[in-house]
Amino acid sequence: MTRPKPAATSQHPLELSTAQMRALVGQAMERITAHVTSLPDQPMHHTAGANKLVAGLEEPLPEKGVPFERLLKTLFGRVIPHSLNTASPGYLAYIPGGGLFHAAVADLIANATNRYVGVWLAGPGLVQLETNVIRWCCAMAGLPKDAGGVLTSGGSLANLTALTAARHARLPPRFQDGVLYVSDQVHHSVVKAARVVGILPDHVREIPTDAAFKMRVDLLRDAIAQDRGAGRLPFCVVGNGGTTNTGAVDDLPALGALCAREKLWFHVDAAYGGFFALTRRGKTALAGLEHADSITLDPHKGLFLPYGTGCLLVRDVAQLKAAHQVTAAYMPPSQQDAGHWDFADLSVELSRDWRGLRVWLPIKMHGAKVFRAALDEKLDLARELAQRLATLPDVEVVEPTLSLLAFRLVPPGLAAEDVDSLNRKLLGAINARQHVLLTGTVAQGKFWLRVCVLSFRTHEDRMDVLWDDLQHALKDVAL
Ligand SMILES: *Cc1c(COP(=O)(O)O)cnc(C)c1O
Numbered sequence: 149m150t151r152p153k154p155a156a157t158s159q160h161p162l163e164l165s166t167a168q169m170r171a172l173v174g175q176a177m178e179r180i181t182a183h184v185t186s187l188p189d190q191p192m193h194h195t196a197g198a199n200k201l202v203a204g205l206e207e208p209l210p211e212k213g214v215p216f217e218r219l220l221k222t223l224f225g226r227v228i229p230h231s232l233n234t235a236s237p238g239y240l241a242y243i244p245g246g247g248l249f250h251a252a253v254a255d256l257i258a259n260a261t262n263r264y265v266g267v268w269l270a271g272p273g274l275v276q277l278e279t280n281v282i283r284w285c286c287a288m289a290g291l292p293k294d295a296g297g298v299l300t301s302g303g304s305l306a307n308l309t310a311l312t313a314a315r316h317a318r319l320p321p322r323f324q325d326g327v328l329y330v331s332d333q334v335h336h337s338v339v340k341a342a343r344v345v346g347i348l349p350d351h352v353r354e355i356p357t358d359a360a361f362k363m364r365v366d367l368l369r370d371a372i373a374q375d376r377g378a379g380r381l382p383f384c385v386v387g388n389g390g391t392t393n394t395g396a397v398d399d400l401p402a403l404g405a406l407c408a409r410e411k412l413w414f415h416v417d418a419a420y421g422g423f424f425a426l427t428r429r430g431k432t433a434l435a436g437l438e439h440a441d442s443i444t445l446d447p448h449k450g451l452f453l454p455y456g457t458g459c460l461l462v463r464d465v466a467q468l469k470a471a472h473q474v475t476a477a478y479m480p481p482s483q484q485d486a487g488h489w490d491f492a493d494l495s496v497e498l499s500r501d502w503r504g505l506r507v508w509l510p511i512k513m514h515g516a517k518v519f520r521a522a523l524d525e526k527l528d529l530a531r532e533l534a535q536r537l538a539t540l541p542d543v544e545v546v547e548p549t550l551s552l553l554a555f556r557l558v559p560p561g562l563a564a565e566d567v568d569s570l571n572r573k574l575l576g577a578i579n580a581r582q583h584v585l586l587t588g589t590v591a592q593g594k595f596w597l598r599v600c601v602l603s604f605r606t607h608e609d610r611m612d613v614l615w616d617d618l619q620h621a622l623k624d625v626a627l
Pocket residue numbers: 243301302303304305335337390391392417418419420446458
């Protein structure tokens with residue numbers, strides 16, 4: 149074609165010139181690099197005055213444009229700083245995300261080229277790179293050759309997609325009698341997913357856990373027998389590959405064996421813990437993962453990627469397809485070759501971003517060994533902290549199976565609710581110092597402080613700061 153390249157003109161202002169594109173990225177980069185390099189010194193949480201802030205941001209649809217520089221000033225000056233500093237090395241709350249910069253560059257490439265990856269035919273090479281990522285995950289998990297899966301926006305969507313496949317594979321079309329088994333430590337996204345796929349709320353069995361917060365397999369067996377006896381249809385068990393509460397990993401080999409005997413779908417929610425299977429210790433802790441029919445992983449946790457990157461693996465990808473595929477006259481023909489995946493047939497999404505590139509690029513640039521070493525470092529940091537905590541008097545510690553631990557003060561002679569309020573105060577006193585951010589939880593009726601080490605930016609120096617802050621906080625709350 150001989151048509152001249154479109155230049156940004158007042159006629160077509162949405163089509164930027166080369167110079168304008170460069171300027172846009174350049175201006176943004178100035179702000180981004182200043183922000184990222186100052187992350188360690190930024191406060192951990194800065195959400196006071198939120199109502200005033202958001203009131204000042206509210207506005208009707210603007211009719212006229214505003215210069216980019218002014219918008220950047222708003223973003224980096226007012227919007228972004230007033231938040232939890234989830235990208236800081238001190239972020240040990242919930243399950244830390246990451247935000248590898250490489251992923252941001254991958255997104256720039258993916259979004260600027262804007263190819264379509266929902267069907268294989270539209271971008272075979274692009275789909276192949278994303279397929280590689282999924283196959284690498286399958287191999288890490290020990291799944292067989294026919295395994296496959298799909299990248300999702302996160303663990304919640306992966307759990308939802310898994311339950312959809314499980315229901316379709318193991319229950320009749322009228323599935324009202326179906327029963328799902330989870331532990332009392334299950335992530336709430338599984339309960340949400342059960343609701344969305346139509347499992348009756350009173351058919352979601354929360355099986356109690358033992359002192360180590362692992363599902364009681366004996367009680368699970370009893371519950372299944374009881375449900376079968378009453379004419380209900382057990383169809384799926386969800387095991388934990390690292391709980392969000394205390395990091396517990398269920399007895400996956402025992403759950404896998406029970407599911408095989410009972411012909412139940414075995415799903416493992418390894419959104420937090422799954423990528424530790426890249427390490428030797430993690431592989432041992434997650435033994436039995438390979439028996440799963442499906443596995444939830446969260447690259448935006450264990451691979452340090454930005455929020456918006458989840459993953460579902462399925463032992464037999466044909467079952468994922470059977471559960472989701474619907475054809476339409478306006479769609480291109482779907483792939484018959486079992487190795488060529490149309491992602492749109494494997495989940496509820498049709499159009500979506502090329503999220504595979506975000507995973508592929510940093511792995512290709514560094515190799516798995518760099519990720520393995522970073523994950524090993526997190527395992528070490530959590531263990532060292534647990535050892536230090538165990539030296540303190542009147543402290544109960546849930547030892548980390550992976551990189552997440554829980555602890556609480558248990559001074560003798562205090563009533564249970566006073567112990568809980570003391571620990572809540574301790575949490576507040578640690579976080580008030582603004583060097584680290586921890587969160588708490590209630591597990592088996594007790595309040596715990598949690599420490600989850602999973603940011604690629606967290607190293608020994610910040611764990612030492614946590615230790616110092618803990619000493620100060622203990623003095624602050626001293627009885
Ligand atoms: C984080 C997490 C989820 C939910 O994943 P999102 O990516 O936040 O949707 C599910 N299960 C476990 C165990 C998790 O840690």
